[in-house]
Amino acid sequence: MPLLSEVEKNYGRLKLFIDGSWVDSDSTQVEPVMNPAKDEVIAQVPFALKEEVDRAVEAAARAFEKWREFPAPTRVQYLYRLKHTLEEHLEELSRVTTENHGKIIDESRGEMRRLIENVESACAAAYTLAKGEHLDLIAPGIDETLVRDPLGPFAILGPFNFPTLAPFWFIPYGMALGCTLVVKPSEICPIPMHWTFKVVEEIGIPRGVVNLVHGGREVSEALIAHPEIKGVAFVGSTAAGRSVYRLAGEHGKRAIAQAGAKNFLVVMPDADLDSIVSALMTSFYGNTGQRCLSGANLVAVGDAYEALKRKFVEASSRLRLGYGLDESVEMGPVVTKKAKDRILGFVGKGIEEGANLVLDGRNAKVKDYPNGYFLGATVFDDVTADMAIASEEIFGPVACIIRKEDLDSTIEMINQNRYGNAACIFTSSGTSAREFRRRVSAGNVGINVGIPAPMGFFPFGGWKESFFGILHGQMDCVDFFTEKKIIVTRWR
Amino acid sequence: MTGEDRYTFSQVVSLLIELESTIAEFYKASAERTSRRDLREVFLALEKANLKRRESLSRVRQGTVIEMSLEPITGLQLEEYELHVKRVMEDGNLDDLQKAIALESITQDLYGRVSDKVANVSADTSELLSRLSQESLERKRIFLSMG
Numbered sequence: 001m002p003l004l005s006e007v008e009k010n011y012g013r014l015k016l017f018i019d020g021s022w023v024d025s026d027s028t029q030v031e032p033v034m035n036p037a038k039d040e041v042i043a044q045v046p047f048a049l050k051e052e053v054d055r056a057v058e059a060a061a062r063a064f065e066k067w068r069e070f071p072a073p074t075r076v077q078y079l080y081r082l083k084h085t086l087e088e089h090l091e092e093l094s095r096v097t098t099e100n101h102g103k104i105i106d107e108s109r110g111e112m113r114r115l116i117e118n119v120e121s122a123c124a125a126a127y128t129l130a131k132g133e134h135l136d137l138i139a140p141g142i143d144e145t146l147v148r149d150p151l152g153p154f155a156i157l158g159p160f161n162f163p164t165l166a167p168f169w170f171i172p173y174g175m176a177l178g179c180t181l182v183v184k185p186s187e188i189c190p191i192p193m194h195w196t197f198k199v200v201e202e203i204g205i206p207r208g209v210v211n212l213v214h215g216g217r218e219v220s221e222a223l224i225a226h227p228e229i230k231g232v233a234f235v236g237s238t239a240a241g242r243s244v245y246r247l248a249g250e251h252g253k254r255a256i257a258q259a260g261a262k263n264f265l266v267v268m269p270d271a272d273l274d275s276i277v278s279a280l281m282t283s284f285y286g287n288t289g290q291r292c293l294s295g296a297n298l299v300a301v302g303d304a305y306e307a308l309k310r311k312f313v314e315a316s317s318r319l320r321l322g323y324g325l326d327e328s329v330e331m332g333p334v335v336t337k338k339a340k341d342r343i344l345g346f347v348g349k350g351i352e353e354g355a356n357l358v359l360d361g362r363n364a365k366v367k368d369y370p371n372g373y374f375l376g377a378t379v380f381d382d383v384t385a386d387m388a389i390a391s392e393e394i395f396g397p398v399a400c401i402i403r404k405e406d407l408d409s410t411i412e413m414i415n416q417n418r419y420g421n422a423a424c425i426f427t428s429s430g431t432s433a434r435e436f437r438r439r440v441s442a443g444n445v446g447i448n449v450g451i452p453a454p455m456g457f458f459p460f461g462g463w464k465e466s467f468f469g470i471l472h473g474q475m476d477c478v479d480f481f482t483e484k485k486i487i488v489t490r491w492r
Numbered sequence: 493m494t495g496e497d498r499y500t501f502s503q504v505v506s507l508l509i510e511l512e513s514t515i516a517e518f519y520k521a522s523a524e525r526t527s528r529r530d531l532r533e534v535f536l537a538l539e540k541a542n543l544k545r546r547e548s549l550s551r552v553r554q555g556t557v558i559e560m561s562l563e564p565i566t567g568l569q570l571e572e573y574e575l576h577v578k579r580v581m582e583d584g585n586l587d588d589l590q591k592a593i594a595l596e597s598i599t600q601d602l603y604g605r606v607s608d609k610v611a612n613v614s615a616d617t618s619e620l621l622s623r624l625s626q627e628s629l630e631r632k633r634i635f636l637s638m639g
Contacts, residue, residue, distance in 0.1 A: 105502065106501065113556070327500060
């Protein structure tokens with residue numbers, strides 16, 4: 001099958017989108033943006049200056065005063081247009097994502113699909129959850145009403161692994177509810193969001209409602225600290241999430257910080273192994289293991305071990321690596337050379353810890369792409385929960401097989417892990433499934449599903465150190481973007 | 493193709509989209525070649541219909557929720573179907589009507605099998621393919637009646 005064409009060979013020096021216009025940054029800090037399959041520079045990203053961040057926030061603050069007065073059905077019309085325009089550009093946006101991130105084209109298409117789903121859900125939220133509440137006659141002649149007021153400008157800080165989808169867990173809801181936004185995508189993968197903003201520009205959204213700045217930690221901190229910013233939504237590592245949450249707290253801002261993960265997939269002896277192996281492949285190696293819902297630890301309970309290990313390792317060894325623009329490829333490179341080195345460090349640590357490396361993907365080579373940041377599927381056996389490879393987030397295509405005697409000890413082990421983003425069980429027993437879903441400490445639970453990703457019309461957030469905050473993303477952020485106002489009225 | 497009987501969802505649907513383009517081109521060329529007016533009209537109508545079928549396939553591919561569609565699809569032997577189509581197109585012993593019957597037989601069978609395989613991945617793709625398979629059967633009957 002021929003390679004799909006790249007949208008651009010080089011995206012040049014990226015611009016900022018402030019107050020409805022594309023502007024050049026005056027920054028001298030400019031970093032290269034890579035195509036990880038080729039190890040080639042495909043763009044330059046300038047880290048916005050403090051004055052440029054301030055300009056973006058001030059534009060969002062000015063726009064808020066007008067945007068909040070747009071009737072909800074009018075705001076929703078912009079989102080309908082956004083949905084249709086995104087659909088028209090879906091293939092092009094997907095290819096841009098694959099070029100910059102490395103994920104395979106189907107994963108990029110899936111990311112765009114999910115992004116659009118959130119735009120649709122935001123329309124639903126605007127018409128339903130945003131309506132407020134009313135009770136006649138709380139006392140004779142007196143009624144009480146709750147209305148939701150949009151809060152103001154918000155900062156959205158995106159991760160590299162889902163460079164457009166993760167910010168869209170928030171962006172369309174903020175727009176629908178009358179808030180304005182300053183978006184800072186990952187500096188590693190800024191091109192997909194840059195391209196998405198070109199689509200946003202096409203719908204004719206009033207200037208200043210959405211703004212785009214580029215940069216790293218300093219830009220994030222400048223955004224959070226700006227007095228006009230009312231809150232921040234962040235998706236990234238636990239260390240960064242904790243830092244964002246702390247800083248937001250210091251400045252009295254609302255914050256949602258979705259953070260790291262170490263997810264367990266539990267296979268019971270009564271699971272139908274032949275039917276679940278492909279789900280396990282998707283979970284452990286989808287997005288090259290760089291997703292917060294990825295499987296990391298594969299727990300074989302009781303007699304499941306021998307056959308599970310054999311089938312899992314065999315299927316893992318067959319995964320086709322390559323440039324994601326080839327539709328037959330099943331796993332792309334990791335995002336950066338640095339990420340590859342970090343993952344290799346974990347593999348070395350696993351060997352030192354005494355785990356048994358039964359599938360070694362460290363020397364994987366891909367024809368035509370000798371410099372890409374490729375790693376083959378890697379599987380450790382004889383792993384125990386106290387090892388670093390079983391307890392720390394690797395964020396790569398590395399699976400750890402852990403043996404447990406029974407479901408009780410398995411749940412206990414999962415609950416002792418500091419993360420709590422996802423946990424999955426594969427079983428044909430209703431009793432085991434029910435026990436698992438009731439007792440496991442994780443925000444997203446899969447029953448015979450390897451990636452329990454909530455749809456846009458459900459909240460999305462983890463537990464424990466996978467999440468900082470109260471309100472979750474997606475449909476849950478109606479409360480995040482609005483302030484409740486209570487009106488008590490005496491009519492006579 | 494890969495040499496292995498294992499495909500991603502998009503790979504399968506992309507192949508079907510290519511097949512629809514190939515058959516559309518075949519009908520267009522056949523319409524230009526034939527001296528029979530009734531056959532020309534059918535060929536031209538089917539060329540347009542095949543382009544619509546291609547659009548429908550593109551649409552369901554785009555609309556598929558992807559987490560599950562990344563799970564490989566096995567047991568389709570798509571390479572054999574591709575070879576079969578190629579052999580039919582290049583067969584000098586068949587006239588265009590006979591080729592059309594053979595191509596519709598292939599798509600009827602292929603789409604029916606893919607429809608079953610993707611039922612757990614994408615309900616709308618499965619439904620569409622089932623309908624297209626039925627359509628191909630009807631087309632085959634029409635061609636047979638014109639022979």
